[in-house]
Amino acid sequence: MKILIVGGVAGGASAAARARRLSETAQIIVFERGPDVSFANCGLPYYVGGEIADRGKLLVTTPQRLRQRFRLDVRIRTSVEAIDREAKRVRARDLATGREYDETYDKLILSPGAAPVRPPLPGLDLPGVCTLRNLADVDGIKACVDRGVRRAVVVGGGFIGLEIVENLVRRGVNTTLVELRDQVLPQWDREMTTPLLESLTGQGVAVRLGQSVTELTPAAEGLEVHLTGGDRLPAELVVLGVGVRPDNRLAVQSGLEIGSGGGIRVNESLQTSDPDVYAVGDAIEVTHVVTGEALSIPLAGPANRQGRLAADHILGRTVRYRGTQGTSIVRVFDRTAAMTGATEAMLVRQARPCRKVYIHPAHHAGYYPGAQPMTLKLLFHPETGRILGAQAVGGLGVDKRIDILAVAIQAGMTVFDLEEMELAYSPQFGSAKDPINMAGFVAAGLLRGDHPQVDWETVLGLESESPPRLLDVRTAAEFARGSVPGALSIPLDELRERLDELPRDRTIAAFCQVGQRGYVATRILSQHGFPACNVGGGYKTYRLFHPEHP
């Protein structure tokens, strides 16, 4: 068995090592364009910032190690130029010498990854304009920063953009973030990105949302970045992080099927339209676990898993790649944002039914010092309660809750299962009613009808003849610090005595800070015959949609 692998990072490296573990006799050749295999892609920004001080740490393994331990024939600085599927051979080119040669295969695995999108902008080739894909890129950026760059512009507010921003700021670089959409993390539901925006601006980052770059021009000191609005930003360094595109060149050239988004199409065994050619990693199109959509979701974990499964299948095993659910996480200064499954935007786009709840718990028991706040949005099916997606932003403990919900989605669990989850509790790590249980209580209560709940969008968007009466049930002090325009204030603990102040002919939309007192208020009001509902997630959620400092 002769296996060729194109690409020696993540998926390719995983496939190669796995193939060797399964077969001592297979001939395995790995072609890698760059000088490194299996480097720590996700660590690159932290080398710029200095948190990872030793460049060697970024090399997860070396060609030597792979040769010695796994008897892999690793050919770095070697590009695969073409595939002849009929003859089952590839054309390889040694980039150092220019020598070209053919190599035949029994099975071929494509793991070319994804390439940073380079929008067709004038000035993109000027010195000081970079993308971030590999160690050479990061060396370039780091060299700039080490030279004492003072002003940088990062274009694109996705994961990589935010990570680069954080690390440039860490190095004392005055940084502007430009993002085309009106939010950072364009893949997220907008309101959930508000805390990140606050964190960025709080750290002195100038954030330009809803704008894009039209041109880059040379200036006395470095560059000028021209924005759609007409502004010009001076910068000595410009990092483009406007997304990645599946590197499908070889697949297109050799006539393999490509998905509508440009990803290489594969079946559940990771085979392309040619059963002897596999494809894995950021270059392929995957099935979204929740929505069933075929799309590109470039993530390291799935890439590794796919590599492993492709090797398994080549060596005779039955495998099934279950799809990707988009579990991902980013740290931006003091905030962590993580998600799994579908977003509301994604579900709305597909006209899929969903309900949502927001909760704002502390990451561990409030009575123990150091509790950090978190906001968790949970999406679920309005009838079955099946969990469809979650986004969380906060500090410590965000990763844990999203991982738990990722497993719940994998297992097909419902919000009713969240109520019952038995999680590890001592005051340093959680609460007797963990945020996950709380999310379950709120969502299950809503589905059971315990808890008539309405969303802020609905309350504030209603243009009916009798819009609901907004009732703020927080304390007078909380009310005084700011509330929703037009809200009446009756603190929860006075509610039973002041029922006569409330209208009986309009729905009362009660709210508190996070939703819990509003819930109790709603229970009291309903049982006293008032048409009442709780505005989900309370004033804290209102503030996600209507930031205090927009």
Add this chain to the structure above:
Amino acid sequence: MKILIVGGVAGGASAAARARRLSETAQIIVFERGPDVSFANCGLPYYVGGEIADRGKLLVTTPQRLRQRFRLDVRIRTSVEAIDREAKRVRARDLATGREYDETYDKLILSPGAAPVRPPLPGLDLPGVCTLRNLADVDGIKACVDRGVRRAVVVGGGFIGLEIVENLVRRGVNTTLVELRDQVLPQWDREMTTPLLESLTGQGVAVRLGQSVTELTPAAEGLEVHLTGGDRLPAELVVLGVGVRPDNRLAVQSGLEIGSGGGIRVNESLQTSDPDVYAVGDAIEVTHVVTGEALSIPLAGPANRQGRLAADHILGRTVRYRGTQGTSIVRVFDRTAAMTGATEAMLVRQARPCRKVYIHPAHHAGYYPGAQPMTLKLLFHPETGRILGAQAVGGLGVDKRIDILAVAIQAGMTVFDLEEMELAYSPQFGSAKDPINMAGFVAAGLLRGDHPQVDWETVLGLESESPPRLLDVRTAAEFARGSVPGALSIPLDELRERLDELPRDRTIAAFCQVGQRGYVATRILSQHGFPACNVGGGYKTYRLFHPEHP
């Protein structure tokens, strides 16, 4: 509807608040012996140590708050002396005045909790001898420490014992821990407690395992604690944490069914043998989710859940308590230990088939600074791969992995599902192959037969004519720092060249540091015709069974 609740902490408080949310009209009376309701049980040790500085923080809520917000009739310092089930009334006693009176009920909820076991020892009533159950107890211990106690003995190495030890040491008290069993955390599998023992001794705690207290006597300065071995330990403070016993007094008195372990027997709706009497919390017997055993598992999370469900059932809902899986966690100095589901000891005791793996991953990507080691033991069914239990000990990230496995157990997932889990990865939070995935790979590989694996107990316990040849495949430097007696050293990267040094007539038991290189070695050896197996979890696991400093 008139509902009486005996006990105003955890389960009782949850039941009361839930009942009010469901019914504004129910009459709800809560009897609590002590002066406080709903206090932070699990926070008490940290008030002694000073991490929780403000005593008020331990009061999760107050009787006033419960009266005002939930219209609960909370009667503190009131003991329920007897139940007349036929007349459906209880006899209550105001502990301040001694006044006794009757109160009738439609439904009664018992939430009396569990009481610390007080072994029948001479001297138990001497001043300076305490248990830890409520705020009064903790006030006593704290007062002792504040007075400048220099030497303390903690009896019992369970969760509470360890937490008290940590907090006494934090306050500079010279502390000895005495535990009857030959391990701390007696509910755990012994080898997994080795890292905790190391941490305790590393912090200067004198740990006396396999010993018990026979007597306490007064001494010039405080007390003398007499041990079974004959030693006498001087101490000014003795804290007993030898376990708790369900407080079943009322239930026994009134003829309710009691389980063999002393817990009040309830059905899935939390009803006792009398359908108008419910019982929740530490006083009841629950069904273990994994083993089906009926036993007492005193934990805050389940207590709260049970309280909520009892109220739901009383107010007309269909509920089913799914059982308890024993998810729990403790921090001991720099180590965190957490578990969920069954232990190996539990499964062996019940003669249930199980397999196990040990892994020793870092809690996040090794290339990012601050990665902390963890040891994870996973128990699963030898045929189906169903996850039966897990124990983990380490630093950061232990809570997350155990919670993930707790959810996996709840969902009935298998080790094959762990391989596929898509968890949030960026280098601060995990690895592209998370410890959970790694555990899945190792366990699933074992079940698929990729990975002939043997346990240290088996390798070292074999008394056959041809015991396996132990092969250490770590580097020469690692071997030199210590290995297993009798092991041959051939580093993995030299193995293919040195196959002729190995016997062909005996099984070769290969091992490395954590199991991964041993696995690759086993794959190489098997494919070259050697009967070979990997010793699961490598040398690090060996050291759990055979500590360097026992």
